[in-house]
Amino acid sequence: MAKASTDPTRSRGFRNRNPGNIDWSATNKWQGQLGKESGPGARFAVFSSHEYGIRALALLLTTYQDRYGLRSIKQLINRWAPPVENVTSAYVSHVAALTGRDQDVNLDLHRYADLRPLVEAIITHELGGQPYSAAVIDEGLRLAGVKKPAATLAAAAGTTEGKAALSWAGLVTAAGAAVPAVEAVSGLPQWVGVALVVSVAAVVLAVVLTRRQDLPA
Known part of the structure; x- marks a missing residue:
């Protein structure tokens, strides 16, 4: 040594x-x-x-x-x-x-x-x-394929995965900024991260699919 x-x-x-x-x-x-x-x-x-x-x-x-x-x-x-x-x-x-x-x-x-x-x-x-x-x-x-986790939800939303999930869920504005609902919880800790962003998107998808099933054929 x-x-x-x-x-x-x-x-x-x-x-x-x-x-x-x-x-x-x-x-x-x-x-x-x-x-x-x-x-x-x-x-x-x-x-x-x-x-x-x-x-x-x-x-x-x-x-x-x-x-x-x-x-x-x-x-x-x-x-x-x-x-x-x-x-x-x-x-x-x-x-x-x-x-x-x-x-x-x-x-x-x-x-x-x-x-x-x-x-x-x-x-x-x-x-x-x-x-x-x-x-x-x-x-x-x-x-090497091992990324540093996002420290907050705001940081998670700024990652490629987070941006894609938010955009897909309709949680970004036309200018590409997060809607107020996301900004309000942007200080949440690391464990929330991209997982919460993607979870929000998943909930939105589930609601959309449920509504589609309720529509007349």
């Missing part, structure tokens, strides 16, 4: 835009991969952006879950950083401490709430610090 005083922006992983220090392999066709680093001891992949490096990190972790059934921090890190070349037990303990999760509890890496802390903890361990803004990490996760 790197010393606390280490500047993560001067680390090998940061220079390679590969914050997980993923080995280069000709068989891995990662999006944004430029090739292999140069110089003595070259082994790691180089990416065109930090976001693509974070994407590869996230996708590799979800592959461990989906293909091999690895769910806990202990299981995942033992494959990520095997004992043959790492002090894996220390790595596991560090990641568990950074995430605030028990190392034996199962995670669902298709959930933002589980994947993001793990990705950030691995970056911190590998680079000796966490040099990225929240936006950069979130974009890397988005590229």
Whole structure:
């Protein structure tokens, strides 16, 4: 583990835009991969952006879950950083401490709430610090197919899914703004999100279909 005083922006992983220090392999066709680093001891992949490096990190972790059934921090890190070349037990303990999760509890890496802390903890361990803004990490996760949930109903309504549901349900004005009924509950918390927007649309559809059945043939 790197010393606390280490500047993560001067680390090998940061220079390679590969914050997980993923080995280069000709068989891995990662999006944004430029090739292999140069110089003595070259082994790691180089990416065109930090976001693509974070994407590869996230996708590799979800592959461990989906293909091999690895769910806990202990299981995942033992494959990520095997004992043959790492002090894996220390790595596991560090990641568990950074995430605030028990190392034996199962995670669902298709959930933002589980994947993001793990990705950030691995970056911190590998680079000796966490040099990225929240936006950069979130974009890397988005590229990997895991989006940050909307924080409020208003934010949910602004997503592609939310806009489609509201428009379909007739809950937006001709100018594309949400009707007052939606704006009135726009501060509701994250758990409401897109689900409530889509639920509203579903209720509207049910009412429309019921009315159609009542019409004379």
